[in-house]
Amino acid sequence: MITIILGNNIVIKGNYEPVGKMTETVGTNPVLAKKASNLRNALLLILLPDALIFLLFYIMTQGGGTDPHSVLPPELWLINVIMDYVVFVPLGFTLFLTTRQYTKWKYRHALYMMFAWLLLIISNVFRVIEKTLTYVTKVTFVLYIPITFFMLLLIDSISRESVEPVKIIIASVLSVLYVTNQQSLFIGLLVMFLISIATYYILIIYWNAPASLKRQARLALVGCVIFGFGNMVIAYSKLEYIFPGATSLSSAIGYFIYAISFVREPRLAYILPFRVISLTVFETTGGIPVFSHTWKKTGEFIDDSLFSGMLQGIGLVLDEMINAGDLEEIKTSRAVLLIKKCKTHSIACVLVTTRYSRTLRLALHAFAEKFFAKYQQFVTKTIETSQFASASTLVDECFAFIPTYD
Secondary structure: OEEEEEOOOOEEEEOOOOOHHHHHHHOOOHHHHHHHHHHHHHHHHHHHHHHHHHHHHHHHOOOOOOOHHHHOOHHHHHHHHHHHHHOHHHHHHHHHHHHHHHHHHOOHHHHHHHHHHHHHHHHHHHHHHHHHHOOOOOHHHHHHHHHHHHHHHHHHHOOOOOOOHHHHHHHHHHHHHHHHHOOHHHHHHHHHHHHHHHHHHHHHHHHHOOHHHHHHHHHHHHHHHHHHHHHHHHHHOOHHHOOOOHHHHHHHHHHHHHHHHHHHOHHHHHOOOOOEEEEEEEEOOOOEEEEEEEOEOOOOOOOHHHHHHHHHHHHHHHHHHHOOOOEEEEEOOOOEEEEEEOOOOOEEEEEEEOOOOHHHHHHHHHHHHHHHHHHHHHOOOOOOHHHHHHHHHHHHHHOOOOOOEO
């Protein structure tokens, strides 16, 4: 199926079967699909036993179990409180880095990280107050609920373009059960659910990351394991008696490692939502390509002249038949072509990607505006493509978040 969306919202649909090199470029790899399916099954085998272990620990600790902090001797209690103050260092630095990243680049995942880390700091403040004043409240546990929701929004932002309602519904049900029953079982299940989902998607990101991003993806996975499963091991193996504050410190270190990987390499957040293939700028009157850039280093690609000529031909035919206006978007079952045409000159930019994304649309718009403003004097009857070679700097500026694949 192919869909062509035009400037005045006219949509033309028809059957389309990708052929030739375009199929190789944007098609789905069945080998990778099978590997992903096997990975999902393996993760289920890992996460389900972990959930059962958590429930077993909960049942075992219900009969007369006590909070480790309440039975610590005075010298260990003091160390525990000091460690809670130390936790503010990695958490505060993490909040600073993610806030700076969002302020500069406006990445959606950085925004959710920023709110999650802020709530974690607030939660730690109440934890310190409770231990210092020996007055136990439910504030720390209640704050886990908004933290979980922001973390779920973060996970969705690095795995898809929109929010998945199923995860939100599950988190909402567990939150309501905790608020209405005041049992730690439900907040434990909520945290376990979050840890499982976070680990799953980080593993998928690592699996699909190009070689240049594997190291940072591995770093994010290590951080996820530390603040998730490592923290559970410390909490339920009574290590708090030996190393007071180890649970809080390990969580903070895990959060820091997880966040720093995305701060150092924000392209990790854009591996799963879409895969960008190429960018082409062409002169619309003669169908002459003037600039092209690809994010795929290897493989065969369709000739730029043939590609731009095809787009020019489609636009001319539609305009001649139904006076439909300029092409804005072309959708096939396995690819999307986003098109931005200059209003004052006969030149257009085309971005080929596997999925539509508002982020990509905005980035293409920013690139096109800068390209038109910088090179409009070179769009004449006689075009020298060498004059547009420096447009690579605009690609680096507007599409810095897009990974390059080997």
